[in-house]
Amino acid sequence: MEFLQGRALLNAVGNLELTGAYAEALRKLGHTLESVACQEPDAALGNGGLGRLASCFLDSLATLNYPAWGYGLRYKYGLFKQRVTKYGQEELAEDWLELGNPWEIVRNDVSYPVKFYGKVASGSDGKKHWFGGEDIMAVAYDVPIPGYKTKTTINLRLWSAKAPSEDFDLYAFNAGDHTKAYEALANAEKICYILYPGDDSMEGKTLRLKQQYTLCSASLQDIIARFERRSGSNINWEEFPEKVAVQMNDTHPTLCIPELMRILIDLKGLSWKEAWNITQRTVAYTNHTVLPEALEKWSLELMQKLLPRHVEIIEMIDEELIHIIVSEYGREDSDLLEKKLKDMRILENVDLPATFADLTVKPKQISATVASEELETSEEVIHLDDTKDETKSKVVQKKEKQVAEPPPKPPKPPKMVRMANLCVIGGHAVNGVAEIHSKIVKDEVFNAFYQLWPEKFQNKTNGVTPRRWICFCNPDLSEIITHWTGTEDWVLDTKKLAELRKFAENDDLQTQWRAAKRSNKMKVVSFLKEKTGYSVSPDAMFDIQVKRIHEYKRQLLNILGIVYRYKMMKAMSAEERKAKYIPRVCIFGGKAFATYVQAKRIVKFITDVGAKVNHDPEIGDLLKVIFVPDYNVSVAELLIPASELSQHISTAGMEASGTSNMKFAMNGCVLIGTLDGANVEIRQEVGEDNFFLFGAKAHEIAGLRKERADGKFVPDPRFEEVKEFVRSGVFGPYNYDELMGSLEGNEGFGRADYFLVGKDFPSYLECQAKVDEAYRDQRRWTKMSIMNTAGSYEFSSDRTIDEYARDIWNIEPVALP
Known part of the structure; x- marks a missing residue:
């Protein structure tokens, strides 16, 4: 489409x-x-x-x-x-x-x-x-x-x-x-x-x-x-x-x-x-x-x-499928057959075709209790004929009590x-x-x-095309890659990017690499000023999450982490802030679907946090929060080459693949993320030391949701502090009860933290502390950046298309x- x-x-x-x-x-x-x-x-x-x-x-x-x-x-x-x-x-x-x-x-x-x-x-x-x-x-x-x-x-x-x-x-x-x-x-x-x-x-x-x-x-x-x-x-x-x-x-x-x-x-x-x-x-x-x-x-x-x-x-294809299912699984195990038909049929909540009408009709089984009750009722009726009218009346009343009003029929589910x-x-x-x-x-x-x-x-x-996503959008980096690999062939054969691994600690390459990154950051500084009016420092880390706004992609986890960071900063002296935190420019971009109310609340929340933080003189350049309006491919071609940290933090098991993670890695950006989608393979290729991992694993999610439903989940105190801080009105008069409420309770539509923001919050904070520590050592960080580009060779769309x-x-x- x-x-x-x-x-x-x-x-x-x-x-x-x-x-x-x-x-x-x-x-x-x-x-x-x-x-x-x-x-x-x-x-x-x-x-x-x-x-x-x-x-x-x-x-x-x-x-x-x-x-x-x-x-x-x-x-x-x-x-x-x-x-x-x-x-x-x-x-x-x-x-x-x-x-x-x-x-x-x-x-x-x-x-x-x-x-x-x-x-x-x-x-x-x-x-x-x-x-x-x-x-x-x-x-x-x-x-x-x-x-x-x-x-x-x-x-x-x-x-x-x-x-x-x-x-x-x-x-x-x-x-x-x-x-x-x-x-x-x-x-x-x-x-x-x-x-x-x-x-x-x-x-x-x-x-x-x-x-x-x-x-x-x-x-x-x-x-x-x-x-x-x-x-x-x-x-x-x-x-x-x-x-x-x-x-x-x-x-x-x-x-x-x-x-x-x-x-x-x-x-x-x-x-x-x-x-x-x-x-x-x-x-x-x-x-x-x-x-x-x-x-x-x-x-x-x-x-x-x-x-x-x-x-x-x-309907004919559906009937053909039913034939296949019956042929494969037989009619003996009616429970198995019913489950297969329920899972596999194209038509949902639709009666079986006439030729299969008897498939899932189970033989009526009468329990011993029911049989005994029926026998007692039968005896009473027989006895009824030989009794006086008074006894007859009592027995009739007793039987009438046994005949309960039939429950109302539930509405029929829609045929789909x-x-x-x-x-x-x-x-x-x-x-x-x-x-x-x-x-x-x-x-x-x-x-x-x-x-x-x-x-x-x-x-x-x-995969993604290396032409648009490195060669054309990041010419400075492209020249460096060509020089150090000795050929332009990497544009068509991305396996040659792996050659960069052996130079990852080379001083000359690192110097050139940082210069290219800073040049790209300067372009973004000008762009952000033009589009949002905010001034940011090119010396700060550029921390970027740009993608469609959706609860499972967890922009909410990111911004709540930023709120916690801001709250902690406000409780410190200026010297303590600088000692604990590196300067960051946190950039968001993406569209919330027009009728997706919760996603639009998240956009509003991000912009409110930005309006507060970006005008706080005590914080200055130590923290900026920017929402880039109307994010599109051209904006991505500007932001991705300038990125230093990129967030791919969806609830494990919910992101099919993701492709922005590939674009960021190709451009020497270090990723923070869960073991979800292509993150798993990217981490394998770039190396575990060059990927910041946090959060629950995909196979744990169902159990964690059940734990929540059973009322056994105990939220981290820092998570409770952040929600209380948001509700205090520090970010403006907007009522965020609905947004914060989605992270609370144990059940109900729009409640119970279905995407496990609260569960992963402490792990996320601890991982972000590791990010701060690594970024202070620019030599280490630059090596991580180079290793991400070198390890991204598998994620070319050329490889994917060859496989198709x-x-x-x-x-x-x-x-x-």
């Missing part, structure tokens, strides 16, 4: 090896390359790590000469432009397309119809026909993606939704009902207005589902059209999976599965068996999260209304379509994106499927002569 591209100019001229020539040409015209590049707005086509990963993958695909395209939607207003005021985060529409986009090529000759609603009927030819409803057109916009040091340029094809001209109601317009006249056009165009529109309302849910289907339908129609065109008159559909691989990046494109089936069966005339075989061999699924809200479920009622033919196909289950069933491969994540996918998230189809499951640890190509897509590079 998203590609977080960033600016294209510097990346394009860099990949084409034209940076020097382009800069010189601009100089002659009285401009600098940097000033011109800054005029380009970031393309508002993505939000977080998922979209940026997709863009890194495109860069690697082009660079490695793989024949591949990306497909997405052309969002007019993006997610939103973030403005941070004293009231917290405010959302504004992105304006990136207001002056046009010079990097896209509109393809009015490439458009496909996409249908919603309507009815399904069987024709005289025996085929299913989907007719009526609402029709739109998906029009292609192509964005070229050039590879590095290669002639290969691949394509990112984005779809924009429009209504056919005949849908403009000219009669209504001329009658003065302009809104009605434009209704069909507006309904079509709004599909591509916003990335991830709010879905609390039924209208929002409908729009999201329309977005997902538009992407899937238009893209598959395009892929099939190109396959048919290249096949000529001799189309062999059995060859389709050998020529086409479709990788579903998370569950948003799940509708690819029933849509491909629909096209093959209804439009191309294939049998169910042929179409299902082709679909399963073509499609593969990457899982990017273990969070329940991201393992999408759609209302069956909504889907039946919007996509009636697809529901029929999904589980998209992740459909992905696993419909694809030939399922992969996680870090070793620990792939293990969780197999052992917990999809364990029932893993037991049935272990051969489907793989790991493909994520070899193990899932079965494709080879095709280099142009």
